[in-house]
Structures are given as structure tokens and as C-alpha cells.
Amino acid sequence: MKPLLSVENLKMHFPVKGGVFLRSVASCKAVDGVSLMIHEGETLGLVGESGCGKSTLGKCMVRLLEPTGGRVDYDGSDITHMKRHDLLPKRRDLQMIFQDPAESLNPRHTIGEIVSEPFIIHGIGDRQERLAKVGELLEKVGLSASAAEKFPFEFSGGQRQRIGIARAIALNPKMIICDEPVSALDVSVQSQVLNLMMDLQSDLGLSYLFIAHDLAVVRHVSDRVAIMYLGKIMEIADADAIYENPRHAYTKALISAIPIPDPTKREDPRFLEGDVPSPINPPEGCAFGHRMDHPKWKESVGMDLALREVGPGHWVQPCPCCTNL
Numbered sequence: 349m350k351p352l353l354s355v356e357n358l359k360m361h362f363p364v365k366g367g368v369f370l371r372s373v374a375s376c377k378a379v380d381g382v383s384l385m386i387h388e389g390e391t392l393g394l395v396g397e398s399g400c401g402k403s404t405l406g407k408c409m410v411r412l413l414e415p416t417g418g419r420v421d422y423d424g425s426d427i428t429h430m431k432r433h434d435l436l437p438k439r440r441d442l443q444m445i446f447q448d449p450a451e452s453l454n455p456r457h458t459i460g461e462i463v464s465e466p467f468i469i470h471g472i473g474d475r476q477e478r479l480a481k482v483g484e485l486l487e488k489v490g491l492s493a494s495a496a497e498k499f500p501f502e503f504s505g506g507q508r509q510r511i512g513i514a515r516a517i518a519l520n521p522k523m524i525i526c527d528e529p530v531s532a533l534d535v536s537v538q539s540q541v542l543n544l545m546m547d548l549q550s551d552l553g554l555s556y557l558f559i560a561h562d563l564a565v566v567r568h569v570s571d572r573v574a575i576m577y578l579g580k581i582m583e584i585a586d587a588d589a590i591y592e593n594p595r596h597a598y599t600k601a602l603i604s605a606i607p608i609p610d611p612t613k614r615e616d617p618r619f620l621e622g623d624v625p626s627p628i629n630p631p632e633g634c635a636f637g638h639r640m641d642h643p644k645w646k647e648s649v650g651m652d653l654a655l656r657e658v659g660p661g662h663w664v665q666p667c668p669c670c671t672n673l
Contacts, residue, residue: 350424351385351386351387351421352386352387352388352390352422352423352522352523352555353385353386353409353420353421353422353423353442353523353555353557354383354384354385354386354420354421355382355383355384355385355405355408355409355418355419355420355421356383356418356419356421357381357382357383357417357418357419358379358381358382358383358405358408358415358417358418358419358420359377359379359380359381359382359415359416359417359418360378360379360401360404360405360408360413360415360416361375361376361377361378361380361416361417362375362376362378363375363376364376364628374628374629375628376627376628377579377627377628377630378401378404378579378627379401379404379405379408379415379579380401380578380579380580380627380630381418381579381580382401382405382418382576382579382580382581383418383581383655384574384581384584386523386555386556386557387555388522388553388555389549389553389554389555390555390556390571390572391549391555391556391557391558391569391570391571391572392556392557392558392570392571392572392573392574393558393559393560393566393567393569393570393572393573393574393587394406394557394558394559394560394573394574394576395560395561395563395566395573395574395575395576395602396575396576396577397561397577397624398561399624399627400576400577400578400579400624401576401578401579401627402527402559402576403447403527403528403559405576406444406525406527406557406559407444407525407527408420409442409525409557410439410442410443410444410525411427411430411435411439411442412444414428414429415428422438422441422442422523423438423441423522425438436470440470440519440520440521441519441521441522441523442521442522442523442524442525443516443517443519443521443523443524443525444516444524444525444526444527445509445512445513445516445524445525445526445527445529446512446527446529447527447528447529447531447532448532449505449508449509449511449512449532450500450505450508450532452512453500453508453511453512454500455499455500455501456499457499457500458496458497458498458499459482459486459495459496459497459498459499459500459503459511460479460482460496460497462500462511462515463482463485463486463496463511463514463515463518464478464479464481464482464518465515466515466518466519467481467518467519470519472519479496481518482496482514483496485514485515485517485518486511486514488514488517488548489510489511489513489514489517489544489548490510490540490544491507491510491511491514495507495511504537505532505533505534505537506533506534506537506540506541509529509530509532509533509541510541510544512529513529513541513544513545513548517548517552517554520552521554522553522554522555523554523555523556523557524554524555524556524557525556525557525559526545526556526557526558526559527559528559528560528561529541529545529558530542530560530562530565531560531561531562538565542565542568542569545569546569556569558570563591563602563603563605563606564606564607566587567587567590567591570587571586571587572584572585572586572587572661573585573586573587573590573591575590575596575598575599575602577598577635577636578624578625578627578630578635578636579627579630580635580653580665581655581663581665582596582598582599582636582664582665582670583595583596583598583599583655583662583663583664583665584655584662584663585659585661585662585663586661586662589659589661589662590603591603593662595658595662595664595671595672596636596664596665596670596671597636597637597640597669597670597671598636598670601620620639620640621639621640621641622639622640622641623639624639625638625639632649632650633645633646633647633648633649633650633651633653633667634648634653634665634667634669634670636667636669636670637667637669637670640669642669642670643669644668644669645669647668647669648667648668648669651666651667651668653665653666653667654666
């Protein structure tokens, strides 16, 4: 089946400047050769530690950032370096929900102005039609139409994220990048927002890239899961396969850290040793093996660490220090 959105060997390197004349002296390899795909109606969970490049990858997918290498395909079109005028129609189908609902909403605008902005940018409807549509969107995400007259500071964190979701679905998109949409919310509110997103996916046929730290949440919402570390994908498979049969050492360490909601069961988590290498000067070979100072790490230097299929739809980085392939 043809994917709705795919990236191939995607790279996003930010210049690091120094010296008197602020010349580029190095580059921060935030995303360094990522390949993955998302199909219609699918949720792909993206998991990894802070700073591994998850949010940068999501922003490259919707072209908020222009990649320095690789390719982004959406619905059969290469949008990697597409000009703004040509990209604008594609943006109706590609939207984003941001991590912090307080920062993503303009505090000087009313909710009505915020949610109607996509219609104004794309020249859809007149003022009365836009107001009516805003009221429908707010009610669809569980708020009252009268909320359009208020400002963001008058709402709780969960309500503000509902407003961000209303803005994201305003143009009937096919694909939404969810950049840790519940991490800034209280635990009691997270389930409400997650259930709303899943209901909208069912009703509107949405596809999600769901970026998160919480592996328990990711398992609940995802069809497939990709594990990311230092700008690269370590493992990708169906959600059940990732949680029941993880093959990469990094995946196993993340899963072992998931709290078990049963006081009678105790498992010793696999604490990660060492420090995450700098993306400005990443080590050769397997970056995770280098971090753990694994005795077989040197064997991975110079190896082809492109993902290898070890089962139907189950892909793993084939390094000798983290996998037994």
C-alpha cells in the first residue's frame, strides 16, 4: 500500500558558529539519516529521550524546517524543497499540534481569531461563515461555541490543547504531527485529550505521527512504534512487537523503565549508564553502544548500520553491541 507520507534518509544539520566572525565551525546533527513511512489512517508513535531529534523530525515533515538532506514525500509529491507558493495547498493536509498549548496560542488574540486564522490564510469563506465554522470546531473538541469570544489565559491547559486541536483540524487535514500533545498536561486530563484525538481520527480518517516520551501512552494510541536515538531510528515495528519482543538494547531499556501499576509486581529497570553523546560530534559506529562502553562497540565502527528487517514489518539497527542478529 502506498504511504501517505514518507521520509528517506532525512537529515537536518544545524550550523554551529564560532569565532570573531561567527563562521560555521561545525554542525549539530539533529536528524541524521531517518527513513520511515506513515499510511492513511495510521498512528506511528515516535519515542526517544529528550534531544534525540523527534520534534525536529516532525517539523521537517511538515516543512516548518527545510531539511539539509534526504527527501520528504507527501501523497506522491516531493515537498522537500518545494517553494512556498506550491507548498501552501499541501499545508491544508499537513497540520501540527504543538507540545505547549500556552505557548502555541497567541495571548493577544481571541480563540475565535486563533481558530479562524487557517481559513483566512487559505481564503476560505467570509467572516460569518468562518465564525460559524469556528463554533462547530470548538463544539467538536468539547468546548462551547461561546469560547470563541474569550482569550487563551481564561482556559486551563487541557482546554487550551483542545483549542490547538480545533485549529489543527480546521482545514480537514489528512495528516497531523502531534509533538508531545499531552506531556504538558495533568495526568487526569491526558486521557481526555487522548480519547478526543482517537475519536477525531476515527471520525475524520486522520493519520498521526505521535511524538512522546511516555511509552505507556504510545502503546495505547499507536499502530506502529519507532524508537529514535541521537538523530537515528534504532528500531521500528508494530506496537505489540515492540513491547512484547524488543530487539534493540535501547528499546529494551526504555520499556523496562515503564512503571508497572501493580504494587505486587516488581521488576528491576535497566538503568542507562553513561551520557548521551553530543550531536555536534557523534561517535562512529553505534552511538548507544559507545554510550554504554560495550566491549563489542568497536566492531560497529565502519559497519553498515542501515535498518534490517528481522521479522514481518520489524526493522532493527544491526549493530553487534545492541542486537543479536
